[in-house]
Amino acid sequence: MSTNTSSHPVTTYIGESAWSLIEPRFSSFAKKTLENLIDFLETECLPAEHLYHAQIPHDPVQRWKVIPPVMEELKRKAKSRGLWNLFLSKLHYPEHGVDLTNLEYAVMAEIMGHAPLICPQATNCAAPDTGNMEVLARYANPEQQKKYLLPLLDGQIRSSFAMTEFGVASSDATNLATKIERKNGEVIVTGRKWWISGAGDPRNAIHILIGLSDPENPNPHKRFTIVLIPADHPSVKVVRPMQVFGYDDAPEGHCEVLYDHVRLNEKECLVGGWGRGFEIIQGRLGPGRIHHCMRSIGTAERALNMMLERVSDPKRKTFGKLLKEHGTIVGDIAKSRSEIDAARLLVLTAAHRIDIARAKGAMKDIGIAKFTVPTMALKVLDRAMQAFGAEGICQDQPLAQMFAGLRTLRYADGPDEVHMLQIGRAELKRVPMLAERSKRIRDKQEALEGKGKVQAKL
């Protein structure tokens, strides 16, 4: 009946209660790494957040050519602290992975989410590189791994994943239309994609692209193939950065890209073999969704922390009272507390489920988290923004940019509606079991009452 679990600094982030529930499952390595990460967040990432933005030029051309120097400095520090590639679990990636379970990493992803534009990248744990490294580790051949996986693991280059297409309802991946053709020993890629994250980044070395290679295959899930395209290929044309609300997220960006008859060498470009595109992207999504969710929870927690400080600020009195003494503010704080805590437990449970049943066995838990967490986080962010007034939605606070980023998660990797449909249907699969149970209960009831003896309830 001791409470000394609470001495770990993570309790100031996730609370003592959640920690005491999961703490026995954390190795001492994980606990130390977590402490290390928290220190890195507080002493390096958060202090550098403002400088990072200040080092991005305003000029519309230059802002895509310069990497803020403070970021490369942070990466060096993270690597020397051993805070590197934490997302890659040795459980699933014995060769390159780190000795952390998904549950252990989930808490770390939440910590990173407090500085969502800084900390994940600084620790080489940022999307889309994370999912790309997983794909390359599992499906790429040794040549490809040497050329792309190792420098990615080392943080020397970055990468993008080219899936979403212009003018296409690509939440149904079978609609993808970018062509991958084999002609005279060459592979030729032709199409227009957009929202290709990282394609604007001068460090980007590789596009991992999924396209339609076998349109006539009767099995629609075998029509697609994944290829590697060097970012500097002359037929790859970055057309423009897309904006999220007004943000272009330079220098990484989410770009429209024209693949204008990109000619590739088949052996060099093919990932996992012809027709395996679908299989590969499905494996890519599970843990990544949990990471997004945990980072979102960290972001929401930070927003709540900011709100707590703001409404207690003696300089912010209105009508003779602190903001926290007004109307509904305290109630809003309580709701945010409850919603964040509940969402965190939901995601931790899903992360643990991945540990014991792999992503496939955790699909339901992942799906629930996927459609629940971003909506929750947006509500918390919105309340925090409201407490900050005009300051809350401008460049002087990180809230609006965080909100914009979170908003994309309600359709990225499949819109909420699709995930809700899938979860609803998964629940409906319990009906035969329930119906059988109900029948047993009714039989017992009839035996107890004597058929027809007891009247309908009046």
Next chain:
Amino acid sequence: MSTNTSSHPVTTYIGESAWSLIEPRFSSFAKKTLENLIDFLETECLPAEHLYHAQIPHDPVQRWKVIPPVMEELKRKAKSRGLWNLFLSKLHYPEHGVDLTNLEYAVMAEIMGHAPLICPQATNCAAPDTGNMEVLARYANPEQQKKYLLPLLDGQIRSSFAMTEFGVASSDATNLATKIERKNGEVIVTGRKWWISGAGDPRNAIHILIGLSDPENPNPHKRFTIVLIPADHPSVKVVRPMQVFGYDDAPEGHCEVLYDHVRLNEKECLVGGWGRGFEIIQGRLGPGRIHHCMRSIGTAERALNMMLERVSDPKRKTFGKLLKEHGTIVGDIAKSRSEIDAARLLVLTAAHRIDIARAKGAMKDIGIAKFTVPTMALKVLDRAMQAFGAEGICQDQPLAQMFAGLRTLRYADGPDEVHMLQIGRAELKRVPMLAERSKRIRDKQEALEGKGKVQAKL
């Protein structure tokens, strides 16, 4: 990486993922008891639910005089199965308690919540007896324990707790006005209470009453005392049963009671000593709130199960489709699934917190659960009722009566608003820690940027 945890039948109630998270904390005794309880629910309680209601007479007088025989039969069966007084943890009540933690019992309370009017009473785990037994076990003298605690623990008698008062805003307990006076060696109790659960029950033997004994005490928390009043005392007058929505919950009831100069012997009646009323009721509330929450989650889970069966029922086609194929039904199911799962984890975390830090150390977790769970459960119930149409709100299905019961939990033991206020304030206590952290970050930032060197973000 095995999933064989899933073989326990509880996984069909709380899901495999929640179970795998908490299963290592369950003793083998707890696991067996849980399996036993599930069997008791399915083979005894649920089949008896209809008969229980059918055995309550319609006559407005008779319905307060008869205990449905099936209930006493169920109690015998539960006792012989060892499913008895499970709520009383040996951890806190070494003498009479059962070897279960709060976490272990929490899951059992959820199971009981599937038949909320049957299973808790059948296992001697029903409010208000549970809290009353805790009070008597902790504060009553040996004579009192012999007379009331032992028969309560044995299920021979029932009890009520007399706190809420007519015409008084008793969510602030310092408003209580029922007088407890000492005169000529006697204790005299005078007042009008209502919503005294169980006061209509012919088995009720004892009112545990809190009243104002020392109105002038400068410390408002020392003005109140708890006394025991035999239910058959001639000056105790049960005026009428109160209705919850239209339900009178006979034969137990929630009654208006007139204490009309009830004369008592001081030694026999006094619990814990003069002026300790407040202290006692506060200790009474913590775990009880968690039990309410877990039962509510069980009730919500049953409502969702009922909805799943209903919308899949081939007899319920409208416009050529099953209900589940219409509009928003599947989305509603997904939301209910997410909300129940999140709420369960919140309450399990609070229960575990009580195990390691007692009720006092878990106040925040308990408070969050208290204002979150009933609202969640009401939403799930409402969706289920809507899927059942008119049948959903009538006596042929348990949903409406469950809804009514759950609705009371939004103000019983303190209204949601009070709990939200307390949780909001508890969160605000984190501000000094956060402010100190923010200051450290700002100092680092200035050191990094060089004061004034980096301009405000344009």
Next chain:
Amino acid sequence: MSTNTSSHPVTTYIGESAWSLIEPRFSSFAKKTLENLIDFLETECLPAEHLYHAQIPHDPVQRWKVIPPVMEELKRKAKSRGLWNLFLSKLHYPEHGVDLTNLEYAVMAEIMGHAPLICPQATNCAAPDTGNMEVLARYANPEQQKKYLLPLLDGQIRSSFAMTEFGVASSDATNLATKIERKNGEVIVTGRKWWISGAGDPRNAIHILIGLSDPENPNPHKRFTIVLIPADHPSVKVVRPMQVFGYDDAPEGHCEVLYDHVRLNEKECLVGGWGRGFEIIQGRLGPGRIHHCMRSIGTAERALNMMLERVSDPKRKTFGKLLKEHGTIVGDIAKSRSEIDAARLLVLTAAHRIDIARAKGAMKDIGIAKFTVPTMALKVLDRAMQAFGAEGICQDQPLAQMFAGLRTLRYADGPDEVHMLQIGRAELKRVPMLAERSKRIRDKQEALEGKGKVQAKL
């Protein structure tokens, strides 16, 4: 720029702003009638509400045999004031109707909704009699009108409408299975219905029943016929009253009724002719839905009024403050005010639309009101109940019974979900017009920009 419109007492019910918007459309007869009705509500109906309930016996048999005498007294008073059958607009029913538009009556229905169990019945404006009188006035033959319509118009008898069936998804009326057969010159009705409102009432004289008369008709909308069945026919068996939450709504009730080979004379029983059942019930629903909505708004307004008084009650201080000084109460009041006002305007607009385009031309407005108003009113009621605590859900206040009644409106006459679907589809019918407009705009844009000259927005 005068505000003297505000002198009408209705402004204390619907506010000055809504009144000044619609006042020019009110005849002076309507204004006087409205003033008369408000006086009747305040001086007769509301003072009698408690007595009405007290005059209903508790005995489960007797409560279906006695009409509270105060109700017959109120009916006499209403009739002598000319407050009688106000629902029947001369616009649509020149023979029996009153000189009021639907808009004018809508405001009166709101006033009646302040005492929903008293005032509509006292003024002969209560469902299901209202819709039944409309059906009889439009489709019954002179004999039938003499026998049933005239005594209904006079308030001597009451009536019920038998549609909903046991075990059938009757929100899709084509599922109805009660048989209406012609044999040897007789009509024979066989089936089991439930939720037949008014079937328990000793004054009930007539069941207007819809059943399946021509199951093989290729047009499913021509398979049904409406017949009149005398309530005292020996083959009509009232099985039991259904409960709404715990309320049986005696003496009127909503009963399960067995039609056990009810033999009828074809000429006497047939309404409007064979196969016209569908057509008749559809015409019956439009204005009735608006009446339900306006009464619901009146009920919500009363709940808000009650809440306003309660939270200002100096006897209800908690923690040293009036309830209105606590947390979110004032915000809840503001939300309720906004929601009621918006809903009222929506329904008034629909009522006015019926006046100018009949029910058929107002289907969209009626549908929007139908799925919007009950949910709104339930929210307002729920907030009011919460402000009253335990007292709010018991028999000492009307709130819980009002809540139960409002809850039925979310599926009665078609569940919310069906109406939302229909409105969504009606909106989608605007797409061709919108697409044509969009095309015109794009053509203009291209002319303005010069095709291809202006680049995609960067």
Next chain:
Amino acid sequence: MSTNTSSHPVTTYIGESAWSLIEPRFSSFAKKTLENLIDFLETECLPAEHLYHAQIPHDPVQRWKVIPPVMEELKRKAKSRGLWNLFLSKLHYPEHGVDLTNLEYAVMAEIMGHAPLICPQATNCAAPDTGNMEVLARYANPEQQKKYLLPLLDGQIRSSFAMTEFGVASSDATNLATKIERKNGEVIVTGRKWWISGAGDPRNAIHILIGLSDPENPNPHKRFTIVLIPADHPSVKVVRPMQVFGYDDAPEGHCEVLYDHVRLNEKECLVGGWGRGFEIIQGRLGPGRIHHCMRSIGTAERALNMMLERVSDPKRKTFGKLLKEHGTIVGDIAKSRSEIDAARLLVLTAAHRIDIARAKGAMKDIGIAKFTVPTMALKVLDRAMQAFGAEGICQDQPLAQMFAGLRTLRYADGPDEVHMLQIGRAELKRVPMLAERSKRIRDKQEALEGKGKVQAKL
């Protein structure tokens, strides 16, 4: 009973039902102007929307120096059509006003809201110029009017209103700290403001600034004065544009401005006299809030229109179905339809109230609209964005920028919370009237029942 009101093109914007309710209050001039405006929107504004954005340079300096030529062209066209200064009602501004009521203009503001960045400015009806012209028309001296009001009315110059301050909780205007001092016959203004809309615009000629002129005045509402500051005064320093989410809204902008000892001539600068600042800003807010609300409703209506087209687009099939055939889309459309319609009626009612009782008599209606409409519009926008997926939040669709603009309205001119508080309190002022009515009813009830004769309801 005719429906030929529906021939006006406005029925395709606000629906036939709302139009038939208000149409009798529209003059034939107003109807023609409305038709003219709709034509201008469809044939000029919407086709120019894309070009307007394309003509704003990307260069961070240049974008503040260039006015998109298409805007000046649109202004010429609007003026020649007589669509100019429609916001200024002759009712309140006989000299410069247009012959339109607030109700009539409200519908026009909704039409303008379909192109919120184009149409209001093109018709000289854009904030903050509108409120500024009202202030100058009412309070400026003839010299000032000649210099600023006339060119503003003519659309030659633009203006800004300098109120919000950096680091100050300026939703409580008594917190404003910018100093206005009189020294040696000069007026000196010193302070830092931000969110000064239009201050970045090269056409901006004048800052109307409110500052603290008499800090010791015992009446805090008399401490403030309004002065005119030429935009090109050398001591006015535009520090930076603030971003709303990621948008800088160039070339108008919302800027941080340093007033660095701005020396002014007292006669030229003073508006309305010393100490009248508060009085002036309060008069400025009423109708302006209604204009914001109506434009927001127009924006929401456009978003719904866009959603309707999108979900019907045959190119957007997923999983073999149009988007509108999936899950909750149709329900979302129905909800949006209901919410927009209800909000519109609320605002039209408030606008009409201003016509008959001026802004002061309409404060409650304005307040309800103020806190209800932006939240409603944001919900509608959010659903539309979700239907568009990634495209919905980027520069290829106007939705995200509209969302950002609407989000500011939840705190601009006072945060929602303040307005809800005021409306809640206004409602509570009805309590004495309600209490008096309740007393009358209770007295009647006692007379009816005979005191004490009828028992409490059992």
